[in-house]
Amino acid sequence: MSLAVRHPLDRDGEILEVAGVAPSSFVDGPGNRYVLFLQGCNFDCPACHNPTTIGRCDGCGVCIDVCALEALTLPVTGTVLFHPDRCDSCGDCLRVCPTDADPTIRPLPVDEVVSDIAVHAPFVSGVTVSGGEPTLQLDGLIRLFSRLRDDPGLAHLERLVDTNGSLDRDGWERLLKVIDGAMVDLKAASPERHRRLTGHDIEPVIESLRLLAERNKLTEVRLLVIEGETDDETELLAWAGIVRSVDPSVPVRLMPFRRQGTRPLARRWHDTTPEAIARARTVLAAAGLRNVR
Template sequence: MEKRATVSRILNFSCVDGPGNRLVLFLQGCNFNCINCHNPHTINHCNHCGDCVAVCPAGALTTSENNQVNWNQDVCTQCDKCIDVCLNSSSPKTASYNVTELLAVIRKNALFISGITVSGGEATLQLPFIVELFKAIKTDNSLSHLTCFIDSNGYLSESGWQRVMPYLDGAMIDLKAWQQETHRWLVGRDNHKVIASIRLLAEAGKLHELRLLHIPNKSDLDTEVASVARLIRTLPPSVQIRLNAFQHHGVVGEALGWDKCSEAQMESFYQRLKVLIEQTIHLPQVYL
């Protein structure tokens, strides 16, 4: 049987999720539990508790005879009230696709895009599906011109990366903190696998972009600039470094009380980093 994936969203066109204009698949589920997550409704899978059904003003959510919450995409107005009341960091607005079904979606857009990016949640939790999808793209004459990218938190084993490597054109990896204690507090896990993934992908020529998140007075990348720079200097000059500024968009709970990263704070971080590395550094375009 074909592999299937639980998809939270399909974005037909994006210019910020890898090089060029890309179709982006956002998969449901994550193995991090970031306090500052901008998409907390993608962390867990729906547990079908039914709390969201009563608050849906459009009647797009119903409960089946076997107590499963069903979502009618055609009726949904995307008001997100279901996400607002969910206590499970999830969403009932997901869909299951097999590889053939997603290839049909990709074909409709193939003339207008340069590639596919699989994101999340954490995309690599559904690695068998990704491998099958990327392989199908690479072996299809009408789609093989498309590049295949993964946007990941980097928490995948070496053996996992090796499975997808033959079909992978590039990866974007987030490094959220340097010190182990800070990383565990922020996301619930250490960063050993993340750094190992960064090095492995760089050695294979597959690391397209390293993303550094600046959360003033919370994360430690700005206070560990020298250590972060030593890692970056081991990477090929072609690897792009993208600085992300913490903002409140989509955030819930404790992190809403944290200070947002200002342009001045980001500029200070940038100035301290750029003198230590040769890679191109991209700054945020917008501060909300």
């Protein structure tokens, strides 16, 4: 299932394709977090909040033509080059990209990321790597976390990944050596709905949840509450059943769906109301989940 795609320039897992950085975040794990968003995802969720992190630039060059300021160029076939000094962040390139990629990002050496984390280290409880799906850049990810773990000034930082749970067992075995925990999205409970909401099967995600719980590394399970999809009682009870069988006391976080930033496919749903979140919380708690937030 895992697609360990490597950047063409990256021979040794020394380079990460970073979609963005949030040097302070209150919503990506306990305490203040330094968050790194890696580019690229193997799921294709219509409800994705950040669809421009899904694809990875294949150098097709469609964006070159819409960039009025010539901030994007195609010096050699297959490689889009970004000139940040010319960019006014209009977003046109993102809108025309046929692969939902972001041509303005460029590969970043792991060491550079580590240096930036060191600047922010006194202000945070830990580092969360999110995405996209961070485990797609497994070598770079392991390299980054190993560096943090082995640096006496940074080793105290808690290391978490925020993942869709698609990584296979071998991948987890490698990653578990360097992380403190994983926050996993379980987007639906019924196999059919999971496939519809992510484009992928549910079994590998459940496998990952079990493995992480076994190793005491399952930090949080998340449900994106979409009214009319994941909030009906049968679906919620089935969802609770899966999570309960993994670990009934694992922290569960309910996230409201937001239309803003999503692709047209998601426009049929409306923003999730606080009442819908409260209802879902009640159902999950009654179904035996002890730690629903």
